[in-house]
Amino acid sequence: MIRPVDTELTRQALASSTLSHGLGILGDRWTVQVMLGTFTGLKRFEQWQQGLGIPRHTLAERLRSLSALGLLEPRPYQQRPLRHSYHPSAKALAMYPQVLMMWAWERRWGQGGVNLPTALLHRRCGHRLTPKLACRACGADADITRMRLQLAPVEALLQTKPRPTRAPRIPAAAAGQPSLGLRVDRWSLLIVTAVVLGCHHFDELSQVLGIGPSVLARRLEGMVESALLRCEADRSDGRRRIYRLTAASRDLLGYIVCLSHWASRHHLHQPSSIIPTHSCGHVFAPQVVCSHCRQEVQARDVLPDAEPDSSRRANADQGVPA
Numbered sequence: 001m002i003r004p005v006d007t008e009l010t011r012q013a014l015a016s017s018t019l020s021h022g023l024g025i026l027g028d029r030w031t032v033q034v035m036l037g038t039f040t041g042l043k044r045f046e047q048w049q050q051g052l053g054i055p056r057h058t059l060a061e062r063l064r065s066l067s068a069l070g071l072l073e074p075r076p077y078q079q080r081p082l083r084h085s086y087h088p089s090a091k092a093l094a095m096y097p098q099v100l101m102m103w104a105w106e107r108r109w110g111q112g113g114v115n116l117p118t119a120l121l122h123r124r125c126g127h128r129l130t131p132k133l134a135c136r137a138c139g140a141d142a143d144i145t146r147m148r149l150q151l152a153p154v155e156a157l158l159q160t161k162p163r164p165t166r167a168p169r170i171p172a173a174a175a176g177q178p179s180l181g182l183r184v185d186r187w188s189l190l191i192v193t194a195v196v197l198g199c200h201h202f203d204e205l206s207q208v209l210g211i212g213p214s215v216l217a218r219r220l221e222g223m224v225e226s227a228l229l230r231c232e233a234d235r236s237d238g239r240r241r242i243y244r245l246t247a248a249s250r251d252l253l254g255y256i257v258c259l260s261h262w263a264s265r266h267h268l269h270q271p272s273s274i275i276p277t278h279s280c281g282h283v284f285a286p287q288v289v290c291s292h293c294r295q296e297v298q299a300r301d302v303l304p305d306a307e308p309d310s311s312r313r314a315n316a317d318q319g320v321p322a
Contacts (some may be wrong), residue, residue, distance in 0.1 A: 002242065005198040009151050011208040013197070013273045016157035019256060020190060022263030025069060027186030030054055032102075034062050038072065038092065039099050039299065040117065043085040069267075071095075088299075094266045096299040097288040100131035101254035105184075109248045117304030124301050125293035133254040134289045137282035144245075144253050146279040149197065154273045187211070187219060188228060189256060192249045195229070197274070200242045223249075257286050 014020055026032065033052050042048050049059055063086060066072045071092040074084040106116055122129040133142045140146075190209055199205050206216050220243060223229040228249045234240040257276065264272050276284040287296050 002200050003198060005204055007199070007204055007207045009153070010194065010197050010199060011210070012153035012158060013151035014190065014194060014208055015210075016154040016273045017193075017260065018157075018263040018268055018270065018272045019193060019260040019274070021157060021160070021268055022259050023186040023189060025065075025267070026259070027189070029185060030058055030062050031066070034059070034066060035071070035092070035095065036099065036102070036116065038086070038088050039096065040304065043087060045083070091266050093299050095259075095262050096297075097286060098255050098258035098262060100288045100297060100302075101133065101258050104131045105248075105251055105255060108251060119305040121303045121305035122290045122292065122295075122297065122301060123303060124295055125290060127290070127292040128305055129297065129302070130291040131254075131288045131297060132291050132294075133257070134287050134294075135278040135280060135282065136285040136287045137278065138280035139289075139294070140278075140280065142253075142257075142278060142284065142286070144196065144250055147276045147284060150275040150277065151197070152271075152273055152275060154270050157268065157270055157273065184228070184252065188223060189252065191219060191223065192228065192245065192252055193256060193274075195243055195245055195249075196253075200244065201234070201240055202243075205243070254286070254288070257284070258288070261286050 026035070033054065034048060037048050037052060042051060045059065045063070048054060048063075049056060054062070063072065063074075067074055067086070069091075070089055072086040073089050074086055077083050077085060100120075103116055103120070107118075119128050120131075121127070134140060135142050187209075191205060194205055194208050197208075199208050202213075202216065202220070205211070205220075206213060209216070211219070220229065220231070224231045224243075227246050230244045230246050231241050232244065234242050260272055260274070264270060278284040289295060290297055
């Protein structure tokens, strides 16, 4: 049973959401790739360019804009003072929860489109970790079924349009094996959010997102083909189609709420217009915890780990530090 949705309230909430404004600066694929590279140890221009294949002029522009936003700190090389290395700022380090959620989504649903570590080691407990989204108030795991959403448009953000992000063209041959930076761009995440908020029909999605019919039709078709949405006939009106979430798009919740929380606290300094309440009764504030020890995961405590579990256990038995 699909309940009627207040499309005007939903439109205003999405337009003034910290998610939409956060994606305005972090929603294109090259920016995503650069920030991912930052957290996997890339610091120099040549490392990004060679490792990720970003065009040189595009990479230079992204590094300039991320530095201007206070996310990267350029520092001169000691050996070559006219060149810079780029280091994550405190503002960027606060993004680590959504980076972990991005990594977890890619490991489960991606098909090798991004050069990411295959496993992560949590140094505080010594075990491989699977990042888990949890409620900061009660510590329990969080998913979309345990949240109630309230909409409260933020007037200050309604007056400011999110910085536009041009969606990348996805070659037809790559549609089945995309990375987070390819098929899950700004508009895809906003469409998923609109469906979460109850917009299941084409006309509702067009109204709340302000996307033209032809563009939206192509978007929805691509998302259905890549298993981010499921399309089925509306039993009450055979002329209409209903769009529903899939397991892959439900798994994007962690990235969505972490990005919204970061943008609210560290970039926009405005409340969220989409207010999630966890089943424990508290307004949901996300934290990402280690699947083994349940401690909150910090960037300084995580290392890429390529060592097989059997080798690590053997080393531990012999007193060899991990």
